[in-house]
Amino acid sequence: MCWSATADLVAGTAIAAVGAACVTRAARTRPRALPLAALPLLLGAHQIIEAVIWNDSGGRGPAVVAWAVIALPLLPLWVPAGVLCVAPARARRRLALPLVCGVVTSAALAYVLATRTLTASVRGHTMAYEIGLPHAGWLIAGYLLATIGSLLLSGEAYLVLLGGLVAVAAAGCTALWRWEFISTWCACAAVCSVVLYVWVRRPPPAPDSD
Secondary structure (H helix, E strand, C coil): CCCCHHHHHHHHHHHHHHHHHHHHHHHHHCHHHHHHHCHHHHHHHHHHHHHHHHHCCCECCHHHHHHHHHHHHHHHHHHHHHHHHHCCHHHHCCCHHHHHHHHHHHHHHHHHHHHCCCEEEEECCEEEEECCCCCHHHHHHHHHHHHHHHHHCCCCHHHHHHHHHHHHHHHHHHHHHHCCCCCCHHHHHHHHHHHHHHHHHCCCCCCCCC
8 A cells, every 4th residue: 555546556566567577587497486476466456456446535446345355365365375385394384374374364354355345535645444344353463473474484584584574564554554644555565575576586495304
């Protein structure tokens, strides 16, 4: 999320371009990394969709639904599954927990989206989304464990670094967003995309065994 339609469109296009480079590189050298390499494409599309929401001044249209599908049920399933695809053998057992959390959290959020109405509205320099999550604390905990937790437990140095960056950036972005000062999630997505690009260009680690 960015602070205007223009910012979202520019950031989304740039992030998607990094994603295309990540996918191209991974397809040639690290096929198992393709799900994670494609993450910037997903994040870029997310930003571009929000540019449409800004132009519509929020509301409840198809763009809002598309934005929510990516943000809520898709990411907590995509990230731990992608990490598991590239994790060394020694890390796979401990990655079962964030993957299970991702499956459960994704299913719960998909149910919420199917049974409740999501509304987007402009608040200051941010876009706010309201759906009234039941058991919000548990869902947030599951979401964070699935996404950030899987990166931190991945066993790959660059992915652990990415998890740390996301954790710190998410805290700062959330604070600014809650104050309705400015939304900086797009900057977080851009940094994550660059880190993923650097990671996918590195040779894969040597295979190991349990």
